[in-house]
Amino acid sequence: MSQPPASLDQVLERPETEVLVRARGLTKKFGGFTAVDGIDFDLYRGEAFGFLGPNGAGKSSTMRMIGCVSPPTSGELSILGRDPVRDGSAIRARLGVVPQEDTLDVELTVRENLLVYGRYFGLPRRVIRERTAALLEFVQLADRAGDKVDPLSGGLKRRLTIARSLINEPEILILDEPTTGLDPQARHVVWDRLFRLKQRGVTLILTTHYMDEAEQLCDRLVVMDHGRFAAAGSPRDLIARYCSPEVLELRFDPALHDTAADKLKDFSAERIEVLADRILLYVPDGDAALTAVRASGLEPLTSLVRRGTLEDVFLRLTGRRLED
Amino acid sequence: MAAASLALPSGTRPWSLSVRAFRCWLTVYRRIWRSSIWSSVLGPVCYMGALGFGLGTLVDRHSTASLGGVSYLAFVAPAILASGAMNTAMGEASYPVFGSIKWNRIYIGAQASPLRPADIFRGHLLFMVMRLAMNCAFVVLVMWAFGAVRSAWVVLAYPAAVLTGLAFAAPVAAWAVTVKVETSFTYVFRFGLMPLMLFSGTFFPLSQLPAGLRALAYVTPLWHGVALCRAFSLGTAASDPVGMLGHVAYLAALAAAGIWAGARTYRRRLYV
Numbered sequence: 001m002s003q004p005p006a007s008l009d010q011v012l013e014r015p016e017t018e019v020l021v022r023a024r025g026l027t028k029k030f031g032g033f034t035a036v037d038g039i040d041f042d043l044y045r046g047e048a049f050g051f052l053g054p055n056g057a058g059k060s061s062t063m064r065m066i067g068c069v070s071p072p073t074s075g076e077l078s079i080l081g082r083d084p085v086r087d088g089s090a091i092r093a094r095l096g097v098v099p100q101e102d103t104l105d106v107e108l109t110v111r112e113n114l115l116v117y118g119r120y121f122g123l124p125r126r127v128i129r130e131r132t133a134a135l136l137e138f139v140q141l142a143d144r145a146g147d148k149v150d151p152l153s154g155g156l157k158r159r160l161t162i163a164r165s166l167i168n169e170p171e172i173l174i175l176d177e178p179t180t181g182l183d184p185q186a187r188h189v190v191w192d193r194l195f196r197l198k199q200r201g202v203t204l205i206l207t208t209h210y211m212d213e214a215e216q217l218c219d220r221l222v223v224m225d226h227g228r229f230a231a232a233g234s235p236r237d238l239i240a241r242y243c244s245p246e247v248l249e250l251r252f253d254p255a256l257h258d259t260a261a262d263k264l265k266d267f268s269a270e271r272i273e274v275l276a277d278r279i280l281l282y283v284p285d286g287d288a289a290l291t292a293v294r295a296s297g298l299e300p301l302t303s304l305v306r307r308g309t310l311e312d313v314f315l316r317l318t319g320r321r322l323e324d
Numbered sequence: 325m326a327a328a329s330l331a332l333p334s335g336t337r338p339w340s341l342s343v344r345a346f347r348c349w350l351t352v353y354r355r356i357w358r359s360s361i362w363s364s365v366l367g368p369v370c371y372m373g374a375l376g377f378g379l380g381t382l383v384d385r386h387s388t389a390s391l392g393g394v395s396y397l398a399f400v401a402p403a404i405l406a407s408g409a410m411n412t413a414m415g416e417a418s419y420p421v422f423g424s425i426k427w428n429r430i431y432i433g434a435q436a437s438p439l440r441p442a443d444i445f446r447g448h449l450l451f452m453v454m455r456l457a458m459n460c461a462f463v464v465l466v467m468w469a470f471g472a473v474r475s476a477w478v479v480l481a482y483p484a485a486v487l488t489g490l491a492f493a494a495p496v497a498a499w500a501v502t503v504k505v506e507t508s509f510t511y512v513f514r515f516g517l518m519p520l521m522l523f524s525g526t527f528f529p530l531s532q533l534p535a536g537l538r539a540l541a542y543v544t545p546l547w548h549g550v551a552l553c554r555a556f557s558l559g560t561a562a563s564d565p566v567g568m569l570g571h572v573a574y575l576a577a578l579a580a581a582g583i584w585a586g587a588r589t590y591r592r593r594l595y596v
Binding site for chain 1: 332333334336340341344345347348351352355428429430432433434435436437438439440594595596
């Protein structure tokens with residue numbers, strides 16, 4: 001095991017466990033476009049590791065390379081100690097993949113989907129039957145086992161995809177935007193199940209562009225932008241490092257937005273971010289800052305004091321918002 | 325390529341991975357086999373009824389010397405067998421392959437398992453061969469029921485028809501996986517399949533065509549399939565063993581080229 005990259009280790013104590021995925025200078029190009037631009041990371045057994053970033057940041061390309069379905073253009077990548085290009089089939093036998101878009105067979109029943117998938121892994125019927133019962137119980141779909149997939153809601157399909165990805169009892173579960181497109185309640189169910197998997201020792205690798213998802217699930221994460229890591233650390237570390245404790249969000253009459261922004265720049269905020277519709281002041285104490293703003297004669301239409309989040313970290317690091 | 329085959333999960337034989345992919349198609353097929361059987365039987369019955377009896381009555385009133393002295397029904401039936409195999413192959417190797425990436429995404433799901441692109445291809449191809457074997461068996465039975473069979477050699481017309489189908493299925497699937505827009509298939513069906521169906525010695529002997537067109541027909545795979553099936557069905561194969569071997573070799577070469585190419589095109593398409 002060689003030294004993990006400095007960017008990760010500066011802020012983190014390196015867990016004394018086995019490295020499952022190791023990348024050095026990992027690069028993926030599509031023609032002239034560089035999707036992943038020489039990234040370095042180590043993923044350890046049992047952790048939940050997140051790739052956070054906007055669409056097009058290189059998250060999915062990284063996931064596909066780890067999933068052994070996309071050969072790296074250059075750099076080193078080893079998964080479970082093996083080479084994904086040469087040993088892809090053997091590695092994939094030990095991975096579970098929840099792709100961004102469901103690939104369920106909607107013509108088949110819930111149970112048949114697990115049967116087909118279990119067969120891909122060469123599992124005997126009896127084993128598939130036993131695991132199917134347990135997995136459908138786990139994702140709370142046991143009562144729908146005989147139903148066709150087509151009419152199931154997005155949240156149920158996602159849970160079925162997760163159950164299917166676990167049929168081979170994978171050591172690493174790769175989730176590409178596991179809750180994109182789900183309603184808040186369905187997302188919480190998925191998070192709860194993923195958390196339980198992590199408790200059972202399954203290593204989770206996930207991409208997301210939801211900061212709350214990253215905060216809920218990830219032990220460590222990297223913020224990705226333009227194929228590179230803009231920052232790395234635990235959610236709490238990143239917020240502490242790149243964001244003030246509190247954020248004051250102000251919204252002014254659009255006619256006054258620009259003049260207010262100019263005036264606020266003289267304020268003693270740690271940082272000010274002028275968005276199209278709002279102005280964000282990064283301050284140690286939000287209420288005190290709001291009082292000061294009002295005292296200076298500015299009257300916002302609405303105001304909100306909140307804690308700093310990963311969204312703010314991302315804005316600070318990239319100048320862009322996550323869900324753009 | 326050699327390196328890739330070393331990399332299987334322990335205790336796995338390369339062919340077993342293709343069989344796993346094949347079994348997935350069987351599970352899917354179990355849902356739709358009834359409707360597919362109907363079209364498999366009705367198609368040849370309609371063709372043989374309309375051409376064999378309808379058109380055949382007209383043709384048989386004049387001399388059938390250019391048909392080799394047999395009834396039009398006996399002449400056209402093995403061609404319906406061979407072209408039916410071609411149609412089954414095209415149907416199974418075009419939209420279903422395209423749809424396995426774009427619509428139901430069966431390939432994308434399978435890709436995350438130990439199956440490699442070549443396994444996914446071969447497994448699907450095995451299923452296509454199974455469909456060919458089923459449909460061709462129906463047509464041979466219908467031929468027999470219509471009294472269109474002239475020789476016991478017809479048992480060899482059956483594998484010959486399946487081989488004809490495979491000579492289309494393998495290269496077409498290898499190409500279909502690379503297709504980005506489905507309208508490409510419309511062109512192939514309209515400008516590829518139609519002329520092949522009409523000008524491969526199916527409905528009339530090639531001797532009726534001008535020399536230039538005839539030469540063109542000789543290089544089309546369907547002509548070889550038709551010639552082979554007809555020779556077995558009429559019992560004339562023994563008089564031209566070299567010609568028969570030539571047809572088999574041509575079709576086998578096409579199938580082999582398709583199988584070789586498919587492993588590569590699937591890999592290129594799925595491992596982006």
